[in-house]
Amino acid sequence: MSAHLPARTPADPTAGPPAAAPATARSHRLALGVIATGLLMTVLDGSIVTVAMPAIQNDLGFSPAGLSWVVNAYLIAFGGLLLLAGRLGDLIGRKRMFLAGTAVFTAASVLAGAAGSPGLLITARFLQGAGSAMASAVGLGILVTLFTESRERTRAIAVFSFTGAAGASIGQVLGGVLTDAVGWHWIFLINLPIGIAALLVAVRVLPADRGPGLAAGADILGAVLVTSGLMLGIYSVVEVGTYGWLSAHTLGLGALALALLAAFVVRQTTAPAPLLPLRILRSRSVSGANLVQMLMVAALFSFQILVALYLQRVLGHGAAATGLAMLPAAAVIGAVSLGVSARLSARFGDRNVLLLGLALLIALLGLLTRVPAHGHYVTDLLPLMFLAAGFGLALPALTALGMSGAGEEDAGLASGLFNTTQQIGMATGVAVLSTLAASRTDTLLAEGRDRAEALTGGYHLAFAVGGGLLTAAFVVAFTVLRRPEPGTRPQSEHRVGGPESGTAHRTDTTTTTV
Template sequence: MKSKWAALALLTTTQFVLILDLTIVAIAMPPMGRELNLTQQDLSWMTSAYSLVFGGVLLLGGRLADHLGRRRIFVAGMALFAAASLAGSLASSGELLVAVRALQGLGGAMIAPAALSLVMTVFKDDPALTKALGLWGAVGGIGASAGVVLGGLLTDWFGWRSVFFVNVPVGVVVSLLAFVLLPAARSTEARRGFDVAGAVTSTAGLALLMYALVDASEAGWASARTLGVGALALALIAAFLLIERRSANPLMPLGVFRRPLLRAGNVLMFLVASAMQPVFFILTLYTQLVLGYSATQSGLSVVAISVTIAVTASTLGGRALARYGLRATAATGMAFITAGAALYLRIDVGSDFLTVLLPSELLTGLGFGLLVVAATVAATSDAAPSESGMVSGLFNVTQQVGIAMGIAALVSIASAVTGDATAAESLVSGYRVAFLIATALSALGLVAALVLLPRRTASEVREPVTTSA
């Protein structure tokens, strides 16, 4: 029998690469811009193109995994991701790099939901599922911080092209090992066709929503372009929901939202993503623009977050969930996150890392390590085998929209407070307001955990689901 833990190692490695790729390219942007004569707006599309396609196609990617086979979609996405990365390492223009980032986002949108649903398939009815999900969450936390550090080191040593090329051998090896270690899982239900209208409206609606959120941080929330794109996105999403109500074989059965655990898990992940990812982003700005850290030093300064997430999620998250249940584990995690976010309000123009930043990083890392296990179990535990790709895609969509909305809102607000000033004191004032909002969002997440989640343990929530409506 194929080793479950070897399969998990392969899948978590893939998750690490996807999360890492969200941040590794950002560190390489300054030398990339100098070599290719790119403006700041050109560089911003390196991140935006990836986020738009990744967030927009996630739900479709999850459902394709259910229909066509999870391993098949996983390998196809990994191959596309590796090929796009190779093209990026050879790119000679900004336009080509933007196209590469879009293709990487498409590959990631196929990989992410397929990989999580494969974890659920491999550990189906296994008490070790909670531990596996803890490791999954830990790797995600590591990837975000590791991208900043690794991006700085690779750029300094080998040049900016290396941040693309590093994905190529990983993609090739993972694709080959997938046929050896992963099951060819797919839905066994008879399908009467694919929901093309739902696929088109959901993909276009989510992509345009991501674009509006990204654009809001640049053009402003009240700009005509942001409002127009946002309105079109909401109209498409409304059309998608109407189509799903009437479809005989919907892309996303709306009945899943009647499941309290699924709702709670997605609400919690949305709130924590919209609160904590902007904190991570603003810390990289604060340490470089105010404290004068280099890119590599800035990356190293946030390593404590990822290490704490990794240790907590892989060792304490599953145990706490098994012993104390969903509500207590998630609420405790949100309490630590809220306390850590509040401590960031102490930042100043000359803050000391050990006394000001490190305590906050340890608290938020500890809290996220507990929260991510509980939220993932809650959001996915009620899924029938035929729905695991769709449910995984929905969970990833929730996270991506939360990240995009949180960064757009908090960065816009911080910029509004700072205005045109570039003095360190003005920048700190804007960052403090952003941290205050992040604290409020985390506190709202704490309330949501207490109100929405039951006290059941991990084993009690994993009951088989027989319907998809």
């Protein structure tokens, strides 16, 4: 509970929950808007830069190998710091962490927009990733503690998931338009007014939670082990395209990253105040949802990125036209996640909605393996965009499942863990699927195929492997995630009141009769 709210007298235990005051409901909506805006900036920044990279290379004189670090620097900082940022948010207050992260991201965006050299831009991108990790790691944790009523929470998560799913497509359109109209610098500078507005609103509407302080859980050794292990692991994966999977560079750094992460796990079993209390992984909802997410996000790269590459490199679309061509998918995702998914989850349960979404996505990637080398957008791709409804079903349900087993005291940690597995899946998907596609393309070119056929053949292989990953995600979701009994709905373990109240209430982490 926020510290500035007046004290309440004990409620009649037989009375129903009091109706939310209009001002409180409005502040909750504003808080949701602020958190969604922070997520949108993060997602946009991950995709908006991709269409501007040729212009950045020409302007700043990047080498082909160096240019990849415009993306890699952001990805490594973001993925490596999420878990640490989530735990720190639980300890010092999630509002403080969100505000600090948004401020760092906004300042780094200005630095990136003003960069006049490759080194300065890469440094700014690393700082952007750090700021994004700080804000993103606690955003979902704020939501699940702010929206405690089941229906409201489901709707809030649907908005959050839609923002993440549609933001990438919006970023591709916006990046192309800004780069063509006013220059690549503005893909970063546009974050300044958005970030300032988000900070001004967030200060007023986000709940002023009070964590127990760093002394209650400042596992410095654990923080060093997991952050260095994650950063090193993501670095080794994103550099696979340069060094290869079986190179000494990849195998050596990968082994070192695994050793650091293994040492981190051992540390968590002995630390008096662990950074990642392993109890959180005992929840089948939490552990199962995070595993499903890694598989699903790795597969989604083959849709989001490779379809865009097919449009540009095979069908000859420009950057802005490619972004516009992906908008129908974003529209379908938005319509389903905001208008349908919450109702279906309330009626059939998150697990069943997740399975339906995964089935649609498996069908989508299966049909993409049949797109022709000399195809047409309207007849060969546009009809498949409607199957992107699977994103709108799967992502909100998966997010709800991933947070359902965490108590309020661990909400920031669970949020950071959920975002971390997302980044690991993304990095792995980028490395594996892009390498497979490029290798298959080279093989077909060596056999004498024309460039369009060779590129399409490479994408076909990546789509097929992505479909296999989604099938594995379906199997995990079906077997690991619990099936609610008839007339029941999953609930989460949460703390009633706030850290000051000292009272706790535990609801069944699997099912509760309604």
